Amino acid sequence: MTQQEPPEPHAQWTVRSTGADVAVFEYGRRDAETTVVLVHGYPDDHRMYEPLIAAIGDRARVVAYDTRGGGDTLLDTPDRTASYALERLAEDFWAVVDSIPDRDGPVHVFAHDWGSVQMWEPLRDSRARVDVASYTSVSGPSIDHLRAVSRRRGLRPWQWPSLIGQLGRSWYIWGFHVPVLGKYVPTAFVKAGPNDPAPAATPENMARGVELYRANIVRRMISGPEPRCEVPTTIVVPRRDRFLSPDLVEDVERWAPDLRIVRVDAKHWWPWTHPRDAAELLLGRA
Incomplete structure (x- = not known):
């Protein structure tokens, strides 16, 4: 394989989850001691991780899947916003983990953007302590944590500038919820940072993935469970992320006690632009 050629999966399958057929792809060495599960964000699909998969090579068994709204995963009712709820996304993750042939031991999870946002949900499950060895989160905070942080900052006037700043960075989220503007926002989202290298986004992924925001942001910012994560966790904070404020990691250690925070001099799509790093x-944590 030349440097320009994307890695090819040596196996792929579809696993049935609640209301969805989830497309799964396997790379690397099946008999490796380490199994990694990659979870992509918006507006990507599993191919966003091709540079990272190539950098991992045969050092691990790598399983990637297309989350709801992206790639080859098919939903029974794709026009129904509730089909994209965090609860369904969590079920997809466990369905993928359970479908891995001859899996022996827990997996190491690496997630980016909405892949990371959704992963906080299954990590609340008690089985995560058994089946997930570590979690690496890049540019994808817990909505439940954001709810708690926003409420605290709203009561502290000296923190209002930080709150207002993050609201400004999140312009596209609110645009997704406006019916008239919603269809234009995905294109604006991709074009918002011409100097921010990112994987090519298909029109289908851009359009379908909007439902992730509509199904979860407002609902979980109003109410939801307390955040909880007892899995060893690394949060990667790109210092030049145009969508997320670096200080969103404030107080995460309250509910993720085994926590390491790594700040990198990069933009939002750090796993794609810096795959070797x-x-x-990831393998150092594993």
Whole structure:
């Protein structure tokens, strides 16, 4: 394989989850001691991780899947916003983990953007302590944590500038919820940062993935469970992320006690632009 050629999966399958057929792809060495599960964000699909998969090579067994709204995963009712709820996304993750052939031991999870946002949900499950060895989160905070942080900052006038700043960075989220503007926002989202290298986004992924925001942001910012994560966790904070404020990691250690925070001099799509760094960090944790 030349440097320009994307890695090819040596196996792929579809697993049935609640209301969805989830497309799963396997790379690397099946008999490796380490199994990694990659979870992509918006507006990507599993191919966003091709540079990282190539950087990992045969050092691990790598399983990637297309989350709801992206790639080859098919929903029974794709026009129903509730189909994209965090609860359904969590079920997809466990369905993928349970479908891995001859899996022996827990998996190491690496997630980016909405992949990371959704992963906080299954990590609340008690089985995560058994089936997930570590979690690496890049540019994808817990909505439940954001709810708690926003409420605290709203009561502290000296923190209002930080709150207002994050609201400004999140312009596209509120645009997704406006019916007239919603269809234009995905294109604006991709074009918002011409100097921010990112994987090519298909029109289908851009359009379908909007439902992730509509199904979860307002609902979980109003009410939801307390955040909880007892899995060893690394949060990667790109200092030049145009969508997320670096200080959103404030107080995460309250509910994720085994926590390491790594700040990198990069933009939002750090796993794609710096795949070797991402691979070393991930395998070092594993």
